[in-house]
Amino acid sequence: MAARVERVLFVDDEETVREALHQWLTLAGYAVSTFETPEGALAEIDERFPGILVTDIRMPRMDGLAVLESALARDPEIPVLLVTGHGDVPMAVEAMRRGAYDFIEKPFVPERLVDAIGRACEKRHLTLRLRRLHASTDAQGIEGRLIGTSRAMETLRREVLDLAATPVNVVINGETGSGKELVAQCLHAFSARREGRFVAVNCGAIPDTMMESELFGYEAGAFTGALKRRIGKLEYAHRGTLFLDEIEAMPLLGQVKLLRVLQERRVERLGANEAVATDLRTLCASKVDLRAEAQAGLFRPDLYYRLGVAELRIPPLRERQEDIPLLFEHFAAQAAEAHGRAMRPLGGRLVADLVARAWPGNVRELRNAAERYAFGLDRLGAAAEPVEGGPQPLAARVEAYERDLIGRALQQAKGNVAEAMRLLDLPRRTLNEKMQRYGLSRTDYNE
Structure with missing residues (x-):
């Protein structure tokens, strides 16, 4: 039996097959809608449709490949199962290559079909659940993206919102894994460029020989293997935001060309004679001090000053x-x-x-x-x-831990509130409020 009711759209031009499958799947706990032609089933499919599509391959008005293509055009992630005759297996294999979830060969055992439908429905359920999670996170604002109640995170969120409202380039400093790309995404999401693309490039993951073609693109015939024009990341980010992660790994020649693009706001593809106008905001991230790298001659100072109009530091955990x-x-x-x-x-x-x-x-x-x-x-x-x-609740456990930290600081400071403020890096008003909330008195810690 199905763990929960799911929608199944079944398309077959044979009435007896439709009736039999409707009975099997209803008994298995699914909500089934059968169709003689694909148009009615396709009309129900969109990105919120809570179910899957099962279709025969050989039908007079539209074959299974055409149905698959139409369904995936409505939602690229909807599972589509194909029911095939023995001679249709090569077509079914081609359909799998094009994005079909599975195929069932006739004559099939009902349990085999029900099992395949169950797995497809579970995949669909997970897809829709993940979409809801992402939508919920997007709707929460910056507090739902940069999570934390610490003073450091409150400061970071305020700085991000302040910089998001400006058009300046930003250097994001932080240790590995601290969330530099997430901060860059927030700078884009809360900026006037939010409707444009956010294009991320990991400079440390691109071989030096490919850096220019990745960033600047190329024309057909620009080099061996360049069979057609390719738009580079700089041009692709037009009217949006370009995020350069591990910028310190960019080779010096690439730095020279990047500086020219940022200065002239035009990008020239490899093999092209004319430059293309580009309007983008540049964010970059580094796990090292770019200013020190520039002073040591390991990074171009003029590019650093162009990129680092403003800087953000992400605190480690x-x-x-x-x-x-x-x-x-x-x-x-x-x-x-x-x-x-x-x-x-x-x-x-x-x-x-x-x-x-x-x-x-x-x-x-x-x-x-x-x-x-x-x-x-x-x-x-x-x-x-x-x-x-x-x-x-988590809040109660965090409060207990916070109370213990403040108590230890007061004990170490021997009741001196100013010293406890220094140890905890808290302003007086915040510390006083927390001490009052947790029933702590400095007199209890005096010698």
């Missing part, structure tokens, strides 16, 4: 430890939801273990650990302990 439990539970819940798994609660011991870790890979490493935890693959699962009275 070790500088915002209070965000770690929140991020971990967010990523774990996301992974569990995407794969239909129950989310395991985080115990106090696990939260303490997470905060105590160094996380040299920053958010990327934390996300990986959270996803493994959601799937039960990480030893962190063993650290999740039951809490008296049942699982506590």
